[in-house]
Amino acid sequence: MSKVFLLTVLLALIVTIPGLFVVDAAERPLLGAQVWIEPGQTPEQIDGWFRELANSHMPVARLFLMWTYLEPHLDQWDFSEYDEAFKAAEKYHVRIVATLTPSGRPHFAEAMALRVRVSCPSMPGNPRLRNT
Numbered sequence: 001m002s003k004v005f006l007l008t009v010l011l012a013l014i015v016t017i018p019g020l021f022v023v024d025a026a027e028r029p030l031l032g033a034q035v036w037i038e039p040g041q042t043p044e045q046i047d048g049w050f051r052e053l054a055n056s057h058m059p060v061a062r063l064f065l066m067w068t069y070l071e072p073h074l075d076q077w078d079f080s081e082y083d084e085a086f087k088a089a090e091k092y093h094v095r096i097v098a099t100l101t102p103s104g105r106p107h108f109a110e111a112m113a114l115r116v117r118v119s120c121p122s123m124p125g126n127p128r129l130r131n132t
Contacts, residue, residue: 032060
C-alpha cells in the first residue's frame with residue numbers, strides 16, 4: 001500500500017476514535033478520498049475501494065469523470081464507465097462529489113478546433129494569425 005493511503009487511513013482512525021476529540025462527530029469535517037476510474041478496472045476492484053472507504057469511516061469520495069470517457073463521439077454520452085462506482089458508493093453509503101475533468105479533449109473536439117482555426121484565420125489565438 002502507498003504511504004499516502006496509509007496516512008489517510010491513520011488520520012481517519014484518529015479522527016473517529018471516540019473520546020479522542022472533544023468535537024462532536026457531526027461537527028467534524030468530512031474526510032474522504034479521490035477515486036479514479038480507468039477503463040479495464042473490474043467491478044470487484046471498484047467495490048473494494050468503496051468498501052475500504054466505508055470501513056475507514058470515510059463517508060465521501062471525489063470521483064473524477066473524464067470527458068474523453070463520457071463523450072467518446074460527438075453528442076454520444078456514455079456514463080457506463082462510472083456505473084459500478086455509483087453502485088458501490090450507494091451500497092456502502094459513501095457520498096460522491098463528481099468532478100467533470102477534461103484531461104484533454106476527445107478526438108472529435110480536436111478535429112473541430114482545427115476546423116475552426118482553419119475557417120476563421122483571424123480568430124485570436126490562431127497560430128496562423130500573424131501580426132502585420
